[in-house]
Amino acid sequence: MPFVTINMLAGRDRSMVQECLREVAKTTSQTLDVPLTSVRVVVNEVDPELWTVGTTLKSEERASAPAQQSI
Template sequence: MPIIQVTLVEGRDDAVVENFIREVARTASRELGAPLSSVRVMVNQVPDNHFAVGDRLKSDEPPTADRPNEA
């Protein structure tokens, strides 16, 4: 039973995250030869002030058009 955990910075629409979960499950099933019903996908979303690269918090970076939800 594949168990996949993904951590994302908060801010994406629920529909986008839900579609991502479905696609990850389908891909895991196909590539691992596992029944789709056995695949578990969990997405943990963290606030941007709880995620950093080095000492720079994601909340320190103003979003830009080409990087709206990077990470």
């Protein structure tokens, strides 16, 4: 039984994360040639204040990033 774990920063749209779960499950089933019902996929959402790249917290990185313009 394949078990896939995805770790990501919290804050994405819930429906987007759910679609990711479904697509990962389907792809895992197809590429490993196992029944879809045997595939388990879990997402761990981590608060940006609890995730670092080096010594920079992701929450600090987001706060200092310039605002993106809408097209």
